[in-house]
Amino acid sequence: MHWINDFLRAQPKGGILHYNLMGVIAIVVMVLTMLFYLVRMRVSLLHALKGVAIGAIAFVFTVYAQYLVVWYRVGFAPDRYFQESNLALGFTLLPLIAWLSAKTFNTSVGFAGDVTALAVLGYHVVGRSGCLFSGCCYGFACDWGLYSPHTGQNQFPICLVESGFTLAILTFLIFRICRRGYTPDGRNLPYFLLFYGVCRFCSETARESTKESWLFWRISDVHFHALAMAAVGGFLLWRIAHKERIAAVGEGSSPLLL
Numbered sequence: 023m024h025w026i027n028d029f030l031r032a033q034p035k036g037g038i039l040h041y042n043l044m045g046v047i048a049i050v051v052m053v054l055t056m057l058f059y060l061v062r063m064r065v066s067l068l069h070a071l072k073g074v075a076i077g078a079i080a081f082v083f084t085v086y087a088q089y090l091v092v093w094y095r096v097g098f099a100p101d102r103y104f105q106e107s108n109l110a111l112g113f114t115l116l117p118l119i120a121w122l123s124a125k126t127f128n129t130s131v132g133f134a135g136d137v138t139a140l141a142v143l144g145y146h147v148v149g150r151s152g153c154l155f156s157g158c159c160y161g162f163a164c165d166w167g168l169y170s171p172h173t174g175q176n177q178f179p180i181c182l183v184e185s186g187f188t189l190a191i192l193t194f195l196i197f198r199i200c201r202r203g204y205t206p207d208g209r210n211l212p213y214f215l216l217f218y219g220v221c222r223f224c225s226e227t228a229r230e231s232t233k234e235s236w237l238f239w240r241i242s243d244v245h246f247h248a249l250a251m252a253a254v255g256g257f258l259l260w261r262i263a264h265k266e267r268i269a270a271v272g273e274g275s276s277p278l279l280l
Contacts, residue, residue, distance in 0.1 A: 048144075
């Protein structure tokens with residue numbers, strides 16, 4: 023732990039070099055994750071190109087979602103707060119992005135949802151940990167925490183916790199995809215939203231980098247966005263299961279058609 027803190031103390035305030043380096047690594051991991059899926063599904067070259075385009079759209083939307091919200095410029099809260107808040111809101115809207123992508127590129131919603139989930143998770147597994155170098159995303163102050171170049175004191179490493187549960191969710195989805203006979207069933211993106219929403223709600227309580235915008239106690243609107251993520255994911259999973267039950271008795275269509 024001491025050598026990590028010594029390394030972080032040596033960072034200039036902002037740690038922009040290592041932060042950007044982690045961003046580049048995150049993009050590489052995202053691309054490799056998508057390529058794994060496309061190879062695993064044995065799609066045609068044209069379909070693979072469509073998958074890459076869908077993943078790129080999801081990446082751009084979530085990473086830069088904060089800049090798409092008009093009230094980012096209102097200025098009644100710190101920029102860091104808006105970035106976290108709108109990033110969480112962007113995740114909640116991913117099913118809409120996947121649906122629009124499926125319609126645009128003429129693919130199944132299940133395929134578009136898989137690529138969307140894997141691209142976003144693949145990037146954020148590494149991208150969230152990059153905040154460790156700049157110290158911009160920090161938890162509560164504690165002696166046993168990691169040094170934050172942003173605050174100049176030891177803080178609970180909330181970004182590593184978020185990277186950890188993001189990796190766990192990604193691993194779960196990869197195990198699903200690696201099952202024999204797997205076909206895109208539309209569940210991976212809802213699973214991502216459900217699990218990530220619950221985990222993010224819990225982790226957000228330990229975050230102090232947005233404390234200027236707490237609504238009460240340690241609750242900010244990111245908590246409500248996290249609950250919205252979980253609710254959307256849960257609803258979509260229920261809807262898919264409901265359609266499967268209808269299809270099983272011959273009264274409906276494929277559960278892939280959300």
